[in-house]
Amino acid sequence: MSDHRLSRDVLPRHYALELRPDLDEHTFTGTVAIDVEVATATDRITCNAAELVVLDAAVIVDGERTALSASLDEAAERLVLLAPSPLAPGRARLELAFSGLLNDRLRGFYRSTLVGADGVEQTVATTQFQSTDARRAFPCFDEPDMKASFGVTLVVPEDLLAVSNGAEVSRTPLGDGTDRVVFADTIELSTYLVAFVVGPMEATDPVDVDGVPVRIIHPPGRGDQTAFALEVAAHSLRWLADWYGIDVPGGKVDLVALPDFAFGAMENLGCITFREVLLLVDPESADQRELESVASVLSHELAHLWFGDLVTMRWWNGIWLNEAFATFMEMKAVEAWRPDWDVWAGFGAARAAALDVDALASTRPIEYPVVTPADAESMFDVLTYQKGAAVVRMLEQFLGEEAFRDGVRRYLADHLGGNTDNEDLWAALETTTGQPVGDLMHDWIFRGGFPLVEATVDDGRCTLSQRPFRYDGLDNGSRWQVPVRLRTTAGEQRVLLGDDPVVVDLAGTLVTVNAGAAGFHRSGMEAPHDPGRLTAVERSMTVDDRWADTLAGRHDPAAFAGFAASFVDDPDLAVWQAVLRGIGTLDLVAPEHHRPLASEAGGLLEGIVGRLGWAPADGEDDRTRQLRGVVLAAAGTLADDPGVIAEARRRWSSGGSTDPAVDGAVVAVVATHGDGADRAECRRRFEASGSAQEEQRHLRALALFGGLTEVEALLGEVHDGTVRTQDAPFLLRSLLAHRHHRAVAWRSVTDHWEDLTGRLPSNSIARMLEGVRALVGAGIDPEVDRFLDDHPVPQGALMVAQHRERRGVNVRLRTRLLG
Known part of the structure; x- marks a missing residue:
């Protein structure tokens, strides 16, 4: 023992x-x-x-x-x-x-x-x-x-x-x-997976989903905010039961909205617990991102009823299989319900976050040894969830969706009620597909990092090769079995790329070496991309690949806005989110460069803001409505667009907006440029919020207001318990990552370290410290490393090491940007 x-x-x-x-x-x-x-x-x-x-x-x-x-x-x-x-x-x-x-x-x-x-x-x-x-x-x-x-x-x-x-x-x-x-x-x-809840709560009448009663347990008076989640639950349970080929386990499903909860949600069989903001929602006042969050998290937890609850990993080193698969299945369930939401394009941001961490020397394999409870706790990160899901998606797309589903059904049927390792899943997939899945997946699961797939084209032949993509530029000799999906003007071609280069006879002109952005790799092509031939998710991937190359030092950061200018007419949300991630990071690491950067951002945003305006057009789709909120927020906070700021103030003064899609933009713009009176009004609206979404919207905005007095007051509310324990780590993370507040926020965290580490959920400390990535050029660079050396976080040691290394990437980015 x-x-x-x-x-x-x-x-x-x-x-x-x-x-x-x-x-x-x-x-x-x-x-x-x-x-x-x-x-x-x-x-x-x-x-x-x-x-x-x-x-x-x-x-x-x-x-x-x-x-x-x-x-x-x-x-x-x-x-x-x-x-x-x-x-x-x-x-x-x-x-x-x-x-x-x-x-x-x-x-x-x-x-x-x-x-x-x-x-x-x-x-x-x-x-x-x-x-x-x-x-x-x-x-x-x-x-x-x-x-x-x-x-x-x-x-x-x-x-x-x-x-x-x-x-x-x-x-x-x-x-x-x-x-x-x-x-x-x-x-x-x-x-x-055992759970129990006791309190002054209320329950909706059960909804019958093919013989399974589904209820929402909620705080008193919130029953009017349950209809959306019940609709999602009914769809996802039916779709998942059909996809898995197994009836819903457990006999009943209670979905419980809790006022205080450390995680987003938890898949306890028959008694699934959630943060209120991820279950209770008023569709009339919630924006598209908030609705998608509820649908995704709810579908994720329901997917666990089979993959996690009914069949469970043998030990915590295998938790990725539960969480990665549930993340993958949440996307498929929501896609089946609302194909117009284009959830795989939206997944691009999560994929980008995983690639960002995995490009560090301090990354880890998806699966690695777990010995202590602290080790188990550290497994719940972007590599387990987002990289794991992206790798599962890559495998599904390579094997084919039906063949993949048949293999998963066999796996579940063979291990009902039991515990498994990832080899059990690979064996079932090998049986149903005849493919060497175990060999293909081994390095993806047990080796950290990912490849850069490079393509050169000569006389209708494409030569593919790979090397590790790392921000430090080192080639450590790692290679993967890479399922590459090429797309040409004549269609799609698939090839398995191993240690040695592969030559492919192209049936047409090469468009992309990562069709559908389904591969977990960066791409390099000598031939110029033609955005007109790329899908939305491929275009967002192209922008993200360029930004990653910029972080790795392969492109001048000052040239990123010029590259992004080729996408100014793009109508897709995911593309603009990728563009703004890059521009926003440049603004974060070099706040003294804000004015010229704001001018560049304004030039990029001017056209799309003018086209979309503030009001939705008749018949406009949900993703365009969401895009409007994203670009208006960026125009007002990043580009300092005077027209956007004025309109946001007008709407704020009149009590808000009639369109939930732009409410978040209004609040963020006013908070960024607001005064003490605006902050007091934001605080009043936070306290009077009628939904968890409105409450969180205004709480996040409180971290955006300038002024030392206001920031110190908010930090005081974090430390005296006025801010709920579940929200405090994320508010501190936002303050640490704010271009004006980070120095005072860092001092506050270090001054209250013992209280924070004793009071906050242990799993949240490393997530709070993600904000240290922004602690560059604030006169505290050496202090950060000294403090973290002296104050280890055992349950998040690897995650903290990644934050520190990622801060180094930002330091180098800042140096190159400022010359």
């Missing part, structure tokens, strides 16, 4: 768990009876527990109860139970009584708060167990391959709602103001 893995001498089969949360005192008590299989005679049973007080422990064998001694190792998060004599192989039952605190750190069994219609703050008790926090709610065998069924009972105040993974079986008054709520037993689950 390793220091962080449990012995398999004793295996759990079923948990009968009863919990009594005290929402006034922020405590809980509980009992758990664990039916176990003793595989090897032993007098020692080791399971997991943390931050619990074990009150009693016993084992029952053949009806005879024997007391156990219990000792808790807090450092190892282990509970060791000793029997007076060895337990013989066979069945036994462990019985444990325990107590704990409802913490405020958004992990384990924790407390959240909401404000009722009467203005009184009320407590919600809820859970977040992934990766290794079920042990903070009850003693358990807290490893993903130690699956068991769960029977949950909650004893709760009679006026509160209670939900868990299983359907409610009974609710019995106990005569003391509490009810005992019993839930149906679950299928076999990993402990990280």
Whole structure:
């Protein structure tokens, strides 16, 4: 048994768990009876527990109860139970009584708060167990391959709602103001997927989705913001069940909107939890990006019901398979529902973020060894989700969509209810396609980085070669099996590029070496691109490839705007987002260069702003509406367009806009150029927000206002708890990345480091520190490295190293831009 893995001498089969949360005192008590299989005679049973007080422990064998001694190792998060004599192989039952605190750190069994219609703050008790926090709610065998069924009972105040993974079986008054709520037993689950919620919440009437009841659990008075998510859920459940070829697991689906939640959402079987902003939405006031976020996150969590819940990774090194596949499937589900949203073009930004990290020397393989709980926590990053999804997409497009789906169906059918490694998926795909999938995918999964695929054309023949793409320019000898999809004027051609160059006879004129931007690689072509022959996602990829080359030092950063000028007439959202990512980064790293950069940005944006204006045209599609908001925000904040600023102020003064697509632009422009009175009004609108989207819109805007006094006031609200714990890390990240606020924000973070690392969700610290990428030229360059050397973040060490290296890329970019 390793220091962080449990012995398999004793295996759990079923948990009968009863919990009594005290929402006034922020405590809980509980009992758990664990039916176990003793595989090897032993007098020692080791399971997991943390931050619990074990009150009693016993084992029952053949009806005879024997007391156990219990000792808790807090450092190892282990509970060791000793029997007076060895337990013989066979069945036994462990019985444990325990107590704990409802913490405020958004992990384990924790407390959240909401404000009722009467203005009184009320407590919600809820859970977040992934990766290794079920042990903070009850003693358990807290490893993903130690699956068991769960029977949950909650004893709760009679006026509160209670939900868990299983359907409610009974609710019995106990005569003391509490009810005992019993839930149906679950299928076999990993402990990280168990969940329960107790609080003054409301539930929608269930919607029947092919025999599966679907509800949304929400704070009081928010039922009018559930229709959109219910519509998405109904579509995605039906589509996913058909695609997977397996009925919806679990028997019911509750979607729970929580006021405080560290993650975006969590796929607990039958009791999926969300941040409010990613579930509750008013389509009349939400913009397109916000609607797409709700649809994508909801579809992602539902995809997990099969890929993650029903079939689960064996250990945390394989979490990428769960998360990458769910990310990939969310795109396919939303694409099937709303093809007009062109979600794969939208995925270009996520793909770009993954390529950006993967071009660093400090990148990591998608899968690498996980030993400690901190290691497991560090796996939840852009490489697991976005690179993983992009690689799965690349494989699907190379094998063919139907053949790929058939392989996934075989994989799920072969491993229903079990645990797997990625080799199990490759084996199923090899069986159905006849392709050497394992060999093809090995380097993509176990080697960090990605290739630059270069193409030279001579007399109708295209020579393809590859080398690693890295910002430091080094060739470390890595090579991949690259499924290359060429497109010519005559159609598509596919080839597998290995270590050696490949020559392809072209059927027509070469258009792109990355058709559909489905390949996870950068592209280099000697022949000039013809934007008119490229799809929207290919055009955005072309811009992004050029920007990556600029970061790598292969092009003058001052020339990027000139390159982007060839796309000024482009009507697509993804293309403009790629252009503005580059221009925005230049403005961020060299704020003293803002005036000439604003002039260049204004020249790029003038035409599209003039064409789109402020009002939608009749019959305009959703992506164009979203584009309007993006370019207006950029014109007002990046280009300082006086006309846009004036119109934003007019709309702000009149109470807002009639078009949700431009509301975000109005708020951002006013905040960027606003004064103290504007900030006070923004704060008032934040507090009076009628939806989570409006609340977040105005909270983000508060970080944009200038003035030292205003920034220090906002930082004070972060540190005194006025800003919710779930929002604080992301607000600090925004302040660290602001061209005017970053120095004061950095000092505030370092001054309050101990409080922040003790109070904020541990998984959020490394994400907060993403803002250090912008700490260039602010007179604090050496201080940043010294501080981070002295204050490691174990659960995000690799991510922090990537932020630091990426900051170095920005330092070099700034030097080259300013000469």
